[in-house]
Amino acid sequence: TTDETIRIGWIGPRSGPLGIFGEADAWLAETVTAKHAGGLQIGDRSYAVEIVMVDTQSDPVRASQETRNLINGQAPDIIISSSTPETTNPVADACEASGVPSITTIAPWEAFYFGRGGKPGEKSFKWTYHFSFGAGDFAPLYADGWSKIDTNRKVGMLVPNDADGNAIRAGLIPALEAQGFEIFDAGPYENMSADFSNQINYFKQNDVDIINTFPFPPDFPVFWRQAAQLGLAQELKIMQMAKAGLFAAEMEALGSLGYGLCTGAYWHRDFPTTSPATGLKSAELASGFEETIGKQWTQQAGAQAAFLDVTLAALTASGNPKDKAAVAVALDTLTTETAVGTVDFANGPMPGIATTPLVNCQWVKAAEGPYEFDLEITANALAPDVPISADLKPYKIGG
Amino acid sequence: MTMIPIDSIQTADPVSAPRQDARVAIPHAPPALLADHLVKRYGSLKALDSVSFQASEGEAVGVVGPNGAGKTTLFGALAGTFPVNSGSIQFRGTEITGMSAQERNMMGIARTYQVPRPFRGMTIFENVLVALRAGGGAEGAVAVEQAAELLERTGLLPLANTPAGAVGLLDLKRLEVARALATRPQVILLDEIGGGLTEAELVKLIALIRGLSEAGLTIVWIEHILHALLKVVTRLVCMAEGRVLAEGDPQEVMADPAVRSAYFGADAE
Amino acid sequence: MTGAHRLGGVTRLDGGLIAGGACVLALLLATPLFGSALIVDKLTLLMIYVLLAVSWNLLAGFAGLVSVGHQTFIGLSGYFVLRLVETGLPPFAALLLGAVAVLLVAWPLSWIVLRLRAAEFAVAMWVIAETVRSVVMFDPLVQGETGRSLVTLNAMDAELRRTAIFLAAVIAAALGLVVSHRLLRGRLGGESQAIRDDEEAAASIGVDTMRVKRVIFLISAVGCAVAGSLWLASAITYQPRTAFGINWSVFMLFMVLVGGLGSFAGPIIGALVLFALQELFGDFGAWYLAGVRVVAILFALYAPRGVVGLLADRFGTEPLSMRKTLIKGAR
């Protein structure tokens, strides 16, 4: 009883080094398609929903190539893509070039917007939309999170030379200083470094209580073990990660050094939200993930669900999902509820950008259950609706 | 001389008696090739131990000596295949010690390799053609024509379009000569190009080299097949253990006791 | 003897192939008129592959220098293009100039690396690629790891841009083929093959080995650079780790090895094979990539002369051979 088919192209890393970001994709796509098997009602018409899945193999080259192939070959009505600027930027570039609306997520919006050459204030991109947390969100998040315990408010920053890092260096450091933190920036470094002793010494000399880092994920354990070796970890009160430490698998690889690390989260099973696209509550998303995938839930479960929420909302809001321009226009002002909270393009920091909240969390030793680590929510200034599940504890090796 | 009756070699000569018409060098002209106290070390081994050598313009010099005497090494040093440790080399009065093999070839020194080193991925014709174009400076149809002529003279024409990797050793030795000649040299260094040839082939080879010599080319020839060598050269150098043992008139050198014991291996009683 | 011998002309097969090639070229140039965007995009990629394979083959197949660092030039030309666009140059001018600017780096580099041999050359080139990448990443413009997009190209109409880039790629690939054909049939081709077969012997017949190697090195560098800027133009996104990735070398190696190292037709065939494999099996992800490498190894060990070699064995002559034959009789 459907009149036409809406084709959604979903491009993401499902294999390769970033494959862990795409673990939930297939399951979510199935769930959404199943839920709309009877058709998605838009205006007076009912549309079948077809999601075309494309794997980038974590390769930006392939991401770009596959996007163009998808656009040219399958004529999708919209393209969605998520997880790291290395995925979202090439996909969005290709969409922009071909005039196909795209929505992307899970990459700091600054890295997406400025990384692609967007100019502040003006509408730099006609077809590409992005919603995610931003570098600017971290300052209030951390100011709130770090104030939960007593520290000397000296913060060491370990930030590499990449788009995320540059955005952080430009945005977060002044903002934290404004909040009364004393910042010690160890300077940009290249990813995949084998030795962090210079940075560690710098932090030790300045007697920092807090370290904040945005590393390329594989670099973190190298840094952190060395920090323990050189006695820095023993002196710290808060080890705050971003970008690294999103997944329990990373913590498991760290072992006992992982208990007590802090990370921001863009979604958590305790979020009091529901995903309209899948019809699942946050807790259901998490357990659904664990049942289907057979691994501990990850933030991606909810974030990707939210992604589909936004997509369906945009298509619905367009009135005519087959009209690309209409979809884009709808996205300009779209406001919708999702698994990660409200996504509001009308009041974003830049045209075509919407922000989503973050909560601060701490990895702790799981009290029970099959998994080794639990992620406790310790601060919620940006998302007051989300309940705090545990108090922040000062870092101590071994938990 | 117990073992090598030179007479018998000469009587076995299928072509003619030794040359008497040796070209005499112009008195004051610098020699075509002059090597002065060359030393070449391989680790602790002195492959060339202060070797001095000269070949006058248009002269044909033979080089003999036991295996490992340093003959091939001398060629390498003269042709610039590798730098020497000390000593100097002059070509027609010009110092060429520091020059590369390519530059020496451009000046007019060509060499053949004892163990042939053809360009195996190319045909016989292409081997000669590349030498004609690079060292010989010929172009276009002229180069093709000259290549054909050289192949004809060395008896390789029937094999022109065969890959060099697919022909036998004798043909490779011919190719060595053809390729060296293609660079239009004034001095040609020939390293054991007669080894393994049948008598009939030797006759042709001798004729070819004599022809070159008569055309004014300076020839230095290392050869173990003495009777062939003696039909072309007017001077003989005998090397042993990296030194020049004797040099001069071929007959005299052959009769030298030191040469007889070092080269012919027989006790000079 | 004058006029008794001459160079063999084009064989009937090769004549056919060349005529066919010209037709294909004409067809390609006309593709944007009737082909879908998908086809045009895919063919652009194929053209880039051909250009890469031809460039790499010049160096490895004809001069015997295996480089696993030619991504240096691919990445560098992309970077130069970005930089030039940043100074306000129109993007298409920047694309051309960026590729040419690579010469500024390749030329001094050639003085150093061409003195190295075999594996040392290969590894040094790789380290150089890594070094250049590190240096490029110092520039805030590329934002370290993340890279940057050539957004100014988006200002152009999508259809027009696609066509322009496609035509540029076709012309570049055709030019690459013609240039390499001319070079290889000419004096340089013979000399480079001589160097590949025996560098010392080549010097002894008067080949200026350094010069020949340098010319070939520079041409292959520019070929890769043009491919790099075309790639950037069609992908728009520039990321240092990708642009300087070793994968480029692996792909070039695959194409040349499978097609036929040191033959003229080999790189074209190799590019087609890689393209076809990618179309057919690309969805198998890592297993596809592993399979491609296994195929390369098998070719290296059991058919080192590639598809062209197999064809030559089967039909007696190599298609579009660079071989010069001596023919009796005047023209």
Add this chain to the structure above:
Amino acid sequence: MTLFAVEDLTCRHGLLTAVQGLSITLNRGEVLCIIGANGAGKTTFMRALAGVHRNTDGRILLDGTDITGLHAFERTRRGIAMSPEGRRLFYDLSVRENLLIASENARPGPWDLPRVLDTFPQLRPIIDLAAGNLSGGQRQAVAIGRALLSNPDVLLLDEVSLGLSPAAVEGVYHSLAALKAEGDIAMIVVEQDLNRALDFADTILCMAEGRTELQGAPDAFSRAQITDAYFGIHDKETAHG
């Protein structure tokens, strides 16, 4: 029973046939000397016997067993050892190591390091020197000692006296004569020094262009016949004894 027999051996280098249809037989205690001009194919023949040149036709029998298909190292372990042309010592290894390699991989037998050192006492003072630094005579001694340490039944010596001073040659032949007198080992020796060859051999084999030119007891031929054959001056009337 014949210790060692070669039947109709032909060896090729690519398209070049370096040895054509050679046959020999040898008993314990016998010495065969091979003579011939440069490039006659002597080395190729020896290498084929030792198993390092493998492009061959024909049969090689040791104690009646066909060993044609065996690898060089297997032949060495069965009792064929060779001191190759050019000595082929391991130049960056010491003399001791050069000798040890052979004895470690040898079959059991009478030869061991002390006995080799007794036979070649000149090696004692240089035992820890790198082989690359030795003089020609010392090298030859090491090479022969190395071959003996394999405890061979058949000892192949290519160019025994090449480049050696007369005294050194004397020394080597003294040792070889002693070996021969013991009567356990058969030897095939390539020798450029005709007088030596004629003195030492039980049989001589003169090669030219890969073929047997003369074969038989040394005193079966006139000097002229031998020298003609030696220098490849191929004369159908005088050749073939």
Add this chain to the structure above:
Amino acid sequence: MADAILQALVQGVLLGGYYAIIAVGLSFMVGVVRFINLAHGDMAVLGAFLVVTLTQALGLPVILSIAIMLPVMAVLGWVMHAVLFERAMRGGFLLPILVTIGLGAALQNGMFGIWGSNTRSLGADIGQLSWASWSVPGGLLVGQLPVLICVCAVLVIGALHLMLRSSKLGRAIKATATDPEAAELCGVDARRAQRAASAIAVSLAALAGVFLAMRGQITPYAGPAQLIFAFEAVVIGGLGSIWGTLIGGIILGISQSLGGLVSNQASLLTGHLVFLVVLMVRLMRTSSAEHGGWRASLRGWRRTRSARDMKGKPA
């Protein structure tokens, strides 16, 4: 500042220990066996993945996993040599490069196919060792694991040195590398010796991979980066010298950590530059030795006027 330099030196030396151990198998292959294995880094990662799997999936103690993995990798090295390398070695220098680079890429993607994309580490499985440290006088802290790796590197290099110097196998490998034919004449099975050498080199690579997984993380694509470090250490230390590998590794480690002192971004870059400089200096030294002194060689580097112009040949 002096403090920072001292600290950087100590860390550089410790880092060098790791580089030495990843390089020693490669050095052995390249310098002694004369075979260039561009899949060395991937073999290291493969070994590490085996240990990770044995430890984390089967729950074996790390030591036991290593003890199981090493012979498995040795067999793999043996088979690899018999099936691939032997054939490749016969084809000149080109083929080994092509084959092993293909092999490396195939291994990477194969490992990805099997183990997926998650980063893996043995850090957690070795408990405190992964981060524990000793404090030494002068206020320096040195990590136990890096010291262990350093000690291991010295032991492995020493053992390899001893093996090459005074074992039957070592002599056979050396002899085979200098002259396979002469080795056969001495009763050495040259092919077996070379396969054994490959087996040793591959298991050494794998051991290094295990250390990598202990001190950091591994992914299926981590091999090439390790190969570059290994190659740099080998070349800096001097081809063919086993002890040189240790020195090369340490020089590389110190360059990186001193480079990091200047700018964190310059750390790896400094390593690359030191490698290139060493390569160039060695190149110039060889050519100067050949040409009889530096001045003569510099003259050679400058291109002289075309000889054809100078003399001219008869047309």
